[in-house]
Amino acid sequence: MLDFDINKNLTADSCISKQELSAQFFQLQHLLQQRRAIKYFDAAQAMDDRELDAILASASQAPSAFNLQHWQVVHIKSAQRRAEISALAYHQPQIQQAAALLAIVMKKNVWQTAAHIAQAGGEKIQMHLQRLYGDKPQLARDEAMRSCAMFSMLVMLAAEAAGYRSCPMSGADFTAIGKCLGLDATQEICMLITLGREASDNTIARQQRLPLSQFLYRI
Amino acid sequence: MLDFDINKNLTADSCISKQELSAQFFQLQHLLQQRRAIKYFDAAQAMDDRELDAILASASQAPSAFNLQHWQVVHIKSAQRRAEISALAYHQPQIQQAAALLAIVMKKNVWQTAAHIAQAGGEKIQMHLQRLYGDKPQLARDEAMRSCAMFSMLVMLAAEAAGYRSCPMSGADFTAIGKCLGLDATQEICMLITLGREASDNTIARQQRLPLSQFLYRI
Numbered sequence: 058m059l060d061f062d063i064n065k066n067l068t069a070d071s072c073i074s075k076q077e078l079s080a081q082f083f084q085l086q087h088l089l090q091q092r093r094a095i096k097y098f099d100a101a102q103a104m105d106d107r108e109l110d111a112i113l114a115s116a117s118q119a120p121s122a123f124n125l126q127h128w129q130v131v132h133i134k135s136a137q138r139r140a141e142i143s144a145l146a147y148h149q150p151q152i153q154q155a156a157a158l159l160a161i162v163m164k165k166n167v168w169q170t171a172a173h174i175a176q177a178g179g180e181k182i183q184m185h186l187q188r189l190y191g192d193k194p195q196l197a198r199d200e201a202m203r204s205c206a207m208f209s210m211l212v213m214l215a216a217e218a219a220g221y222r223s224c225p226m227s228g229a230d231f232t233a234i235g236k237c238l239g240l241d242a243t244q245e246i247c248m249l250i251t252l253g254r255e256a257s258d259n260t261i262a263r264q265q266r267l268p269l270s271q272f273l274y275r276i
Numbered sequence: 277m278l279d280f281d282i283n284k285n286l287t288a289d290s291c292i293s294k295q296e297l298s299a300q301f302f303q304l305q306h307l308l309q310q311r312r313a314i315k316y317f318d319a320a321q322a323m324d325d326r327e328l329d330a331i332l333a334s335a336s337q338a339p340s341a342f343n344l345q346h347w348q349v350v351h352i353k354s355a356q357r358r359a360e361i362s363a364l365a366y367h368q369p370q371i372q373q374a375a376a377l378l379a380i381v382m383k384k385n386v387w388q389t390a391a392h393i394a395q396a397g398g399e400k401i402q403m404h405l406q407r408l409y410g411d412k413p414q415l416a417r418d419e420a421m422r423s424c425a426m427f428s429m430l431v432m433l434a435a436e437a438a439g440y441r442s443c444p445m446s447g448a449d450f451t452a453i454g455k456c457l458g459l460d461a462t463q464e465i466c467m468l469i470t471l472g473r474e475a476s477d478n479t480i481a482r483q484q485r486l487p488l489s490q491f492l493y494r495i
Contacts, residue, residue, distance in 0.1 A: 082330070084303060085437040089337040089430060110488055111301070117485045118308040119429065120444050124483040132494045189447075200446060202418065203467060206425035207444075210338065211308060214433075218304040225339050225426075227419060228408075238495070248422060264343040266336045269329055275351045276457070 088217055093263045095222040095255050096151055102254035104156035104221065106132075109252070112219055116211035121204035123186065125171055128208045128247075129162040131238055141237050146229035146249065155224070156253030160234065161209045163201035165194070166243040198245070205247035212250055222255045307436055312482045314441040314474050315370050321473035323375035323440065325351075328471070331438055335430035340423035342405065344390055347427045347466075348381040350457055360456050365448035365468065374443070375472030379453065380428045382420035384413070385462040417464070424466035431469055441474045 113130055121127055133139055143152040152158060168186040171179075190197040213223040231246040240246070332349055340346055352358055362371040371377060387405040390398075409416040432442040450465040459465070 079437065079439060081303075081307070082334075082434065082437040082439075084300075085307065085434060086330075086334045088300070088304065089334050089434070092337065092339075094339050106494070110492070111305075113492060114485075114488055115301075115305045115308050117488075117491070118311065120311075120313050120432070122446055126486055126491065128491055130492045132492065134494055138495065199421065202421045203425045203428075203446060206422045207429040209422075210426040210429040211433075213339070214430075215301065215304060215308070218298065218301040220298060220301075227341050227422060267345055269333055269336075272336070272345065272347055273329070273332060273349045273351065275325070275353055276357065 092217040094224045097256040098151055098155040098253040099256045100154040102156055104253060108219060109157055112212060112215040115215040116208055119208040119211050122200050125167050127164050127167050127201040127204040129164055131160040131162060133158045142234055145233045151224045151251040155251030159250045160238060161205050161247045163205045163245045163247050165198050165201045165245060168197055202247060209248055209250060216252045221252045224251045311436040313443045316475040317370055317374040317472040318475045319373040321375055323472060327438060328376055331431060331434040334434040335427055338427040338430050341419045344386050346383050346386050346420040346423040348383055350379040350381060352377045361453055364452045370443045370470040374470030378469045379457060380424050380466045382424045382464045382466050384417050384420045384464060387416055421466060428467055428469060435471045440471045443470045
């Protein structure tokens, strides 16, 4: 059982009582509120590859259109490559200090060879995908971006649950980083994610979220 | 405590022992494995608006670049509008049968009026955002897509934790649905999500995920 203050977890927007929602919901809510983007990691703390494997395998339960699983993960362990990427990402401190640096890569053309993912009727699905995406590369890219962002969200959430902090990054020269990683024209970076233990002297406050009334519309 | 088989939750990819990861991780892993896209909902089961509010407030803990919170949610309650949207989404059964139908909308230009989100130094941030996105609408749209997809992932996960099933949808005429919802040129649909209780006679098997060896690269 997780340790949390039930009243603190109830937002001002919602007046639902704790009896009406499950303990499972409040556990997840706690995890979502706990996660935040961390800029300062403890460079002395490493992360076992097997832990990262468990986090990534869990995150791969994310949904994707036609179950295409558009994501690739590049786990950048080389110190040389991390230094190069740091220079291409405004020298943000987390790039070199975090225990793990991941590039989440979109396989924009995965639909072209998707028949193997299908458990049945692969040829029919392939024809459907051809009709859908064949002359619409922007639509295929949007789909890859959606899928990879959902996957990325679960990577960060699974890491948080495993005791690691995370930071998603899009402020970087993705084209140059893609070259550094050897990506081809069918691949593009969705985001970078750093994972690790938080530096003990990090005192940046968590940023607030807008109330429901500013983003929810009922029609 | 959740009821799950610890061995079943360990993927073949990962040989990490249960002692090395926390109960919190396995609880989340269970939730991620339990979530799946549901096409057939029980149309007789409603969802309380306050439950949906709690789910959306939790999901809004998602990260976004500069904390811009690019998402808007349109909760489409009107039967007339749901029928119109169904016709624009290949009459997928979940559109009309699910307890709730949501359009997750990207606010592509939210960076233009973002100073109010900043807790300090709003004017300086506004100038930075202008330099970053001012002449790059595609970059601003990518950012909105990433943020809204991460938010959408958390909507589905929070719903699952609250006992509801979900279905993300991108196979629809988003331009026409946007018109139906009265969106303007600065807004675009990221995805539709249906939420509700699963129909008891749904027997479609969960789709499998690729093993780590097919999407993870260490360099």
